[in-house]
Structures are given as C-alpha cells and as structure tokens.
Amino acid sequence: MSRVLMCWELGANMGHIDRMLVCARALRLRGHEVTFAVKDLSRAHGRVVSDGFAVLQSPVWLPRMVNAPRLVNFSAVLAAAGWLDANGLAGLISAWRSLFSLCCPDLLVVDHGPTAILAMRGRNVPVAAIGNCFELPPHGEVFPAMNYWDSGDAAECARSDARVLAPVNQALALLGDAPLPRLTCLFEGVRCLAASLPELTHYPDYRSSDLVGPVYAGDIGLPPDWPDGNGARVFAYLSPEHADFNALMEALRQSGARALVHAKGLAPEAGRRLGGGSMRFESSPLRMDAVVRDADLVISHASMGTVTAAALAGCVQLVLPNHMEQYMVARRVVDGGFGLAVVPGAKGTDYLHLLRRLLEEPSFAQSAAKLAERHVDVDPSRTGDRLAAELQGLLKL
Numbered sequence: 001m002s003r004v005l006m007c008w009e010l011g012a013n014m015g016h017i018d019r020m021l022v023c024a025r026a027l028r029l030r031g032h033e034v035t036f037a038v039k040d041l042s043r044a045h046g047r048v049v050s051d052g053f054a055v056l057q058s059p060v061w062l063p064r065m066v067n068a069p070r071l072v073n074f075s076a077v078l079a080a081a082g083w084l085d086a087n088g089l090a091g092l093i094s095a096w097r098s099l100f101s102l103c104c105p106d107l108l109v110v111d112h113g114p115t116a117i118l119a120m121r122g123r124n125v126p127v128a129a130i131g132n133c134f135e136l137p138p139h140g141e142v143f144p145a146m147n148y149w150d151s152g153d154a155a156e157c158a159r160s161d162a163r164v165l166a167p168v169n170q171a172l173a174l175l176g177d178a179p180l181p182r183l184t185c186l187f188e189g190v191r192c193l194a195a196s197l198p199e200l201t202h203y204p205d206y207r208s209s210d211l212v213g214p215v216y217a218g219d220i221g222l223p224p225d226w227p228d229g230n231g232a233r234v235f236a237y238l239s240p241e242h243a244d245f246n247a248l249m250e251a252l253r254q255s256g257a258r259a260l261v262h263a264k265g266l267a268p269e270a271g272r273r274l275g276g277g278s279m280r281f282e283s284s285p286l287r288m289d290a291v292v293r294d295a296d297l298v299i300s301h302a303s304m305g306t307v308t309a310a311a312l313a314g315c316v317q318l319v320l321p322n323h324m325e326q327y328m329v330a331r332r333v334v335d336g337g338f339g340l341a342v343v344p345g346a347k348g349t350d351y352l353h354l355l356r357r358l359l360e361e362p363s364f365a366q367s368a369a370k371l372a373e374r375h376v377d378v379d380p381s382r383t384g385d386r387l388a389a390e391l392q393g394l395l396k397l
Contacts, residue, residue, distance in 0.1 A: 002395045005105035007037045009058050009113035010081055011135070015305050016111045017047045018217040019130055019195060022384030023109065023391060024053060030392055035103055037116075056103075059095035059115070061088070071160040072153040074143040075183060076324075078114055078164050086170035093119045093175060100125075107395050111135075117186055118168075122177065126394040128191040130387060132304045133201040134325045136192045136210070139184035144203055146324050149331070193390055195383060199336050199371060200308060202328040212390065213383040214312070216305035221285040224294060227258040227278050232359050234259045235291050236299040237306055240266040242320060244342070244349060248299070249274050251351035257297070257359070262286055289313075297358055302326035302341070307333060308380075314372035316364045318342070318354060337367035 004027055008016040017038060024034040036048050037058040044055045061082035071079055082088050096119035100108070108127045110116045112135040120127050129136055137143050142161045145153035161183040169179040180186065194201070195215040198208055226233055234252060238245060240263040252259045259279045263271075271281035288306070292298060292313035300306040302319035307329055310317050317339030321327040330341035340358060342349050358364050 002032045002106040003104060004032050004034045004107045004109060004391070004395075005037060005100070005103045006034060006109045006111070007058055007113045007116045008039050008111045009060065009116055010039070010077065011112045012040070013303070014043060014047070015216065015303070016131075017043055018305075019215045020109070020111050021047055021051065022215055022381075023130065023387045025051070026384045026388030027391060028053075030388060032392075032395075035105075037099060037103075056099065058113070059092050059099065061092060061115075063088070069163055070156075071163060072145045072147065072156045073160050074137045074146075075160040075164040076146070078168075078183070081115060083115075083164050083171075084167050086167040086174065089115070089168065089171035090174040093171065096120075107391060109391060114186060117190055121186075126191070127189070128193060128391055128394055129187065130193045130195060133194045133196050133203055133206050134304075134328060136187075136194050138203055138206060139187045141182065141184065143184055144205075146202075146328060148203055148205075191390065191394055193387055195387075196304070197308060197311065197375060197378070199374075200304065200311065200329060200332050202325065202332070204332075204335075212386050213378055214305075214308040214380050215383045215387075216288065216309055216380055219287060219289060219381075221287040222282065224260055224286050224291040225280065225282075226260055226294065227280050229258050229278055231255075231257045231278060232296040233257070233294055234297045234299065234355075235286075235295040236261045236263075238263055238299060238301060238320070239322075240264075240270070242301075242322070244320065244351070246274075247349070248320075248351045249279070251355055253277070253279060254352050255355045255359070257355070260286070260291065260295075297355070302329040302333065304329060311338065311368070311371055312375055312378060312380075314365075314369045316358050316368050318358055336371060338364055338371055339368075340364075 006020045027034050035054045037056045038044055039058050048055045092115050096116050108120050110129050112131050142157040147153045165183045192210050193212045194210050234257040261281045275281040288309045292310045292315055295315050298310035298315045299318045302321040317333055319330045319333050319341045321330040333339040334341050
C-alpha cells in the first residue's frame with residue numbers, strides 16, 4: 001500500500017474537495033492510503049471525514065495584499081498567496097515540509113496548491129497537480145496573460161513573472177534550496193491533469209493531452225421541483241450579493257419563464273418575497289445533473305462546475321462572472337456561441353432583453369446542442385477512475 005497526500009491550498013468553494021474526493025475514492029479502491037490536507041476545515045466533515053478519510057489543515061497565507069502590483073498572468077495568483085514576501089514564503093514552505101514529514105507520502109497530489117509543489121521540489125517524491133486550466137496554466141518560458149486576447153498584457157508576462165521570481169528565489173535561498181531558473185519551472189516534473197472540456201479551457205491553446213475530462217459533483221443535493229406552467233425552464237445559481245441580483249430576478253419574473261433559483265445565503269423572508277408564481281427559491285443546493293437535464297437556460301457566475309454541467313446537458317447559458325477566473329470561462333461561453341455574459345461593472349443591463357434573446361434566438365440552442373453532441377460519451381463520474389490510473393502510474397510500486 002502506498003501513502004497519498006492530497007492537498008488544497010488556494011481558492012474557495014467545494015470544487016477542490018470534490019475533485020480530490022473522486023480521486024481519493026478511486027485510489028482507495030486500488031489499495032492506497034489517502035490523507036487530505038485542506039484549506040477550509042469547515043467544509044471537511046460532510047465530504048471527507050464522513051467518507052472515512054483522515055484530514056489535516058493545510059498551511060495557508062493569511063495576510064491580505066494591499067496595493068498589489070499589476071501582474072497580468074498566473075504570477076498574480078502566486079503573489080496573492082504570499083509569494084512576494086520572501087520571509088513569509090519561507091515560513092509557508094517550512095510548514096508544508098513539516099506536514100510532509102508527518103505524512104511521509106509516496107505521492108503528493110495538489111489541487112490549486114502551488115506552495116505545496118514548491119515545498120516538495122527536489123525531494124524525490126512524485127507530484128501531480130489536478131485542477132482546472134486556470135489553476136494549471138500553460139507553462140513555457142513565461143505564464144501566458146489571463147487576458148490572452150490583449151496584446152498589451154501578453155507583452156507584460158515576462159515582467160510579471162520576474163516580479164514574483166525574485167522574492168521566491170530569496171525565500172529558497174533562506175532555506176538553502178537552489179533557485180528557480182524561471183517562474184514556470186514550478187511545474188517542471190509535475191504531472192498536470194486538467195479537469196476540463198476542450199471548449200472550456202481558460203486558455204484556448206491548452207494541450208489536449210493534459211485534459212482528463214470534467215469533474216463535478218452532479219449527484220449531491222435536492223431533486224429539482226420546477227414551478228407549474230408552460231414557460232421555459234430557467235435554473236439560476238447565483239449569489240444574492242451580486243449588484244444585479246434583484247434586477248435579474250425581476251427580469252425572470254417578467255419573462256414568463258419557470259425559474260428555479262438557488263441563491264446561497266439569501267434570507268428566508270427575501271426568498272418568500274421574491275418567490276411565488278413562476279419562481280421558486282431553494283435554500284439548499286440542487287442536484288446538478290437533474291436540474292440541468294430539465295433546464296432550457298442556466299444562469300450562473302461562470303464557475304467551472306456549473307458551466308460544464310450545463311454544457312454537457314446542452315443548455316444555453318447566461319453568465320455573470322465576478323472575478324478573472326470566471327471572466328475567462330465567460331469568454332469561452334461567448335466564443336462558443338452557446339451563451340452571453342455580463343461583465344463585472346456593467347451598468348444598466350437589460351436582463352429581460354438578454355433572457356429573450358437566449359430563449360428565442362435559435363443560434364444559442366443550436367450551438368449548445370452541438371457542444372453536447374461532441375461530448376455525448378463524457379461521464380464526469382468516470383473521470384475519477386482516469387485520474388486515479390494516471391496517479392497510480394506515478395507511484396513507485
């Protein structure tokens with residue numbers, strides 16, 4: 001039996017744990033011992049501990065960056081994780097190494113865990129990185145621009161990498177480690193396994209050989225209970241804190257569609273006030289595979305799991321991204337012709353007009369159907385087996 005340590009360092013929400021969990025279950029069936037180190041222990045019991053896995057706290061960077069330098073690529077993610085502070089980064093690396101000493105893994109698997117990767121560098125333990133293509137960007141001489149369509153940002157990539165590389169190498173020197181020749185050398189020797197459809201990779205030039213298929217938890221939650229009527233079925237998975245939440249809810253009401261809305265954190269009285277008639281608000285998450293199977297239109301913040309589930313079901317989509325990672329997914333939705341996006345900060349958006357376009361213009365439904373047809377054999381539940389097979393191949397059995 002081999003020991004596998006699965007680590008989550010950066011990011012939020014349940015997608016990271018869900019992705020690791022499908023791998024861990026498949027590895028356990030193959031006889032391996034799996035331990036989790038997670039960023040957010042408040043999410044651990046219902047998913048990890050209840051499934052019989054041991055769980056630990058990941059070392060995490062707590063200070064918030066103020067007046068951050070302008071960085072145009074993955075270096076911005078690393079900077080926010082403490083990589084501009086040489087002494088602080090050295091402390092994080094030391095903490096990761098202490099965790100490694102406690103667990104003695106034969107294989108390290110990280111889900112959005114760049115500091116864990118850096119800490120294991122040169123220690124003769126195989127490392128795999130799983131995640132989406134934002135968390136595992138292409139890594140040649142420099143990391144590509146997040147705004148890959150902007151030639152000005154593309155010209156700034158080398159400068160951005162250099163700005164972060166200097167304190168990283170200072171931290172490594174404090175620990176007696178060799179420097180990184182380039183920031184992208186972080187992923188050198190790491191088996192990168194991106195869980196994505198080709199059409200939804202954050203960067204359009206991602207290598208298909210590194211794609212293992214999508215992973216999301218489609219079978220967890222309540223079954224959908226659609227409002228009665230004959231209107232189109234619209235599923236909305238949104239934050240009630242979004243600036244346009246109320247405006248979009250009013251547009252849904254006026255559209256004549258039957259809307260099923262999950263707005264995490266929405267006060268019960270607000271749900272009662274906004275709901276009724278053709279709109280139903282659910283306080284608990286809904287079973288994603290069932291709700292997208294029935295929906296004509298899915299509205300979300302362009303999280304990868306929701307967009308992928310809707311795409312595989314052939315749903316037209318409206319996305320309201322909140323940050324760069326979601327904005328990159330939103331670009332792919334629009335470029336693919338199966339949806340529209342409302343960019344952060346947009347003023348005076350006519351949501352009723354957008355809803356009518358998406359539900360009535362045939363090109364959106366046609367593009368959505370073609371994408372689903374291209375991937376009719378894709379089954380996210382089997383991606384865990386594929387990931388486990390890739391990971392087992394890295395173990396020194």
